[in-house]
Amino acid sequence: MKNITVIGAGTMGNGIAHVFAQSGYNVSLVDVSSAQLEKAIATITKNLDRQVKKELIDEAGKNAALGNIKTYTSLEEGGAHADLIVEAATENVDLKLKIFGDMDRIAPEGAILATNTSSISITKVAAVTKRPDKVIGMHFMNPVPVMKLVEVIRGYATSNEVTSTIMEMSKNLGKVPVEVNDYPGFVANRILMPIINEAIITLHEGVAGVAEIDTVMKLGMAHPMGPLQLADFIGLDVCLSILRVMHDGFGNPKYAPCPLLVNMVTAGKLGAKAGEGFYSWTPGSKELIVAPSFQ
Numbered sequence: 001m002k003n004i005t006v007i008g009a010g011t012m013g014n015g016i017a018h019v020f021a022q023s024g025y026n027v028s029l030v031d032v033s034s035a036q037l038e039k040a041i042a043t044i045t046k047n048l049d050r051q052v053k054k055e056l057i058d059e060a061g062k063n064a065a066l067g068n069i070k071t072y073t074s075l076e077e078g079g080a081h082a083d084l085i086v087e088a089a090t091e092n093v094d095l096k097l098k099i100f101g102d103m104d105r106i107a108p109e110g111a112i113l114a115t116n117t118s119s120i121s122i123t124k125v126a127a128v129t130k131r132p133d134k135v136i137g138m139h140f141m142n143p144v145p146v147m148k149l150v151e152v153i154r155g156y157a158t159s160n161e162v163t164s165t166i167m168e169m170s171k172n173l174g175k176v177p178v179e180v181n182d183y184p185g186f187v188a189n190r191i192l193m194p195i196i197n198e199a200i201i202t203l204h205e206g207v208a209g210v211a212e213i214d215t216v217m218k219l220g221m222a223h224p225m226g227p228l229q230l231a232d233f234i235g236l237d238v239c240l241s242i243l244r245v246m247h248d249g250f251g252n253p254k255y256a257p258c259p260l261l262v263n264m265v266t267a268g269k270l271g272a273k274a275g276e277g278f279y280s281w282t283p284g285s286k287e288l289i290v291a292p293s294f295q
Contacts, residue, residue, distance in 0.1 A: 001169060002026055005082040005107075007075065007099060009033070009040035012116055013088035015144025018044045019173050021068035022061070022145075028078035029071045037071040044069070047145055075099075079106045084169070086138055088116040091241050096120060097128050104129035112162055114138040119189050119242040121249075122155035122182045132157035136166050139186060140175075142234070150175045155182050184249030189242050196239055197258055199227035203278075203294070204260040210278045210290045228278040229288065232271035240265050269293075 002025060006017045009031035017040070021027045031037050048062040057065075072078030079085055085103050089095055096115060103113050113135045115125055126135035137153030150170045154163055163179065170177035180187045199213050208216070214226020231239050240257050247255040264270075264277065269291070271277030280289045 001083045001112075001165065003081050003083045004028070005030060005075075005079045005085040006088060007031075007079075007085065007103070008088035008090075009036045009071075010088070010090075012140060012142060012144060014040035014043050015047075015142065016086055016088055016116065016140055017069055018047060018065070018145050019140075019175075022048075022057070022065040023173050024064075025068065027069045028082065029069055030073070030075050030078035031071075032073060034071075034073055037073070041066075041069070041071065047143075051145070075102055075106055079103065080108075082107055082111050084112045084114060086114045086116060091118060091120065091238055093120055093124070096125050100125045100135070101128045104131060110134075112136065112165065114166065116140055118238070119185050119245040121184070122153050122158065126155045126157060133159040134162050136162055137182070137186070138166060138170070139188065141188075148174075148176045149188075150177045151186050151188055152177045152179050153182055153186055154179065184246040185242060190246065193239060193242050193246065194255065196227045196231045196234075197243055197255075197261065200231070200258040200261050203228065204258055210294045211288075232277035232279055232281070234271070235273055236261060236269065236271045236277050237265050 004020045004025045005028040006013050007030045009029055017027050017029045029037060029040060045066060048065055051057045052059060052062050085107055087096060087099050089099055100113060113129060115137055116139060117137060118139055122135060122137045126132035129135055132155065135155055136158050139151035139153060141147035141149050152166050152170060167177045167179060185193060202208060202213055203210060210228050214228050217223045217226045240261055243255055243257040268274060269276050272281045275281050276291050278291055278294060280291050
């Protein structure tokens with residue numbers, strides 16, 4: 001297990017590529033956009049520089065990590081010799097099903113196919129392949145180079161051998177893997193998203209304002225970040241997608257997304273990446289300013 005292919009060069013994909021490369025694996029980073037690949041390498045370089053500044057690694061370690069990464073705009077080129085392929089594309093079921101079909105066709109017979117999905121069924125994506133026993137979930141947390149947890153999700157047919165391999169590999173990355181079974185939202189988002197949704201409902205019903213809700217959760221529950229700030233950081237569209245997966249999967253009204261969340265996503269107020277969600281986000285500023293809509 002030396003050659004790793006990561007599909008998707010966005011926030012999660014470049015973070016996953018970073019940690020594998022820093023741990024000595026040969027990484028092929030694949031994205032349809034060459035501009036996105038250039039941006040990903042710039043981000044990885046910046047994050048490695050930050051680690052050098054904090055004396056977590058030295059300059060030689062940074063250069064070695066960057067030297068372990070090659071970029072491709074074609075899965076045929078980037079995935080043909082992979083021991084493990086980690087899909088980190090947009091959280092969209094149809095897109096993931098297509099990618100897994102392509103991964104199964106292109107990857108060597110013995111390769112393991114993993115997805116970084118935060119909620120979509122591992123069993124469902126495995127079903128479009130001829131190797132469901134070798135399909136597994138590796139749900140990294142954002143930011144990947146910093147956060148220790150990896151949810152390792154077993155699909156219905158995932159083998160014990162593949163699960164053990166991915167658990168050990170996650171430890172080799174300096175992560176703490178936790179094995180969970182394949183049900184909507186897994187563990188992290190099954191618990192987190194209802195908290196975020198309830199915070200949005202509390203705002204929607206006028207119980208308290210944005211800053212007040214987040215302050216209660218930070219000071220009263222010792223959360224490092226309030227649920228509305230966290231929702232902005234995750235992306236409100238991602239939160240909505242996960243809630244819909246759980247609502248559809250369980251058929252339980254307690255997972256129904258708040259209408260305010262639906263409206264905000266429809267209006268393009270997606271959080272930090274869009275510049276506005278529950279807060280206004282200014283590039284380079286760490287100051288939290290409640291968005292005009294909620295002032």
